[in-house]
Amino acid sequence: MVSMTENPASVVDENSFTVRRSIRINAPVEKVWQAITQPEYISRWFGRTVLDGVGVGAAGTMTFSDYGSIPLRVEEWDEPRRVAYRWNNDDALGSLPEQxxxxxxxxxxxxxxxxxxxxxLDVIETGFENTSAPLENLESHRTGWNEELDKLVALVERDTTKGDA
Incomplete structure (x- = not known):
């Protein structure tokens, strides 16, 4: 059995309110792009994802068993190099809004x-200064990116060795 590529953990920068993680995946860029942009593939390693289209402005939800549905929107799309998503993650607003x-x-x-x-694959999450508990949210998301991106690596590398997408 092929073992998953080991990668360094996520890093928090409290001065810029960011979480970063850089990982290597033993798979072509095209396969990784599919895994981070196709809702049916994202749903296999992250949260159950539904989007109403493709590219900038596509909106929908990402659903987690522990958190419920979180609104999500594509902010940037430069295939196959870069994609950015904005999502609500601060329940200090009361119940999370639908958009x-x-x-x-x-x-x-x-x-x-x-x-x-x-x-x-580099991920950077920004904007924690706009949340009600920036330091807590930074730490929570640091842990989350470690877990979720490790699942991504395992899934994409397994699919690549099997020849699936």
């Missing part, structure tokens, strides 16, 4: 680069 709100939301951006034998 993405600027206040209490953050943006996570995936950037892909081809490297020898695979793909370098």
């Amino acid at each position: 993405v709100q600027e206040k209490g939301s953050t943006v996570f951006t995936f950037t892909l680069d081809e490297v020898d034998g695979g793909t370098q």
Whole structure:
């Protein structure tokens, strides 16, 4: 059995209110792009994702068993290099609204680069200063990116060795 690529953990920068993680995936850029942009593929490693289209402005939800449905919107789309999503993640607003709100939301951006034998994927999530508990949210999302991106690596690498997309 092929073992999953080991990657460094997420890092929090409290001065810029960001969480970052850089990982390597032993798969072509095209496969990784599918995994981070196609709702049916995202749903296999992250939250159950539904979008009403493709590209900038596409909106929908990401649903987690522990949190419920979170509004999500595509903010940037540069296939197959970069995609950014804005999502609500601050329940200090009361119940989460059905559409993405600027206040209490953050943006996570995936950037892909081809490297020898695979793909370098960088994620940066920004905007935590706009949430009700910036430091708590930074730490929560740092942990989340470690868990979710490890699932992404395992899934994409397994699919690549099997020849699936």
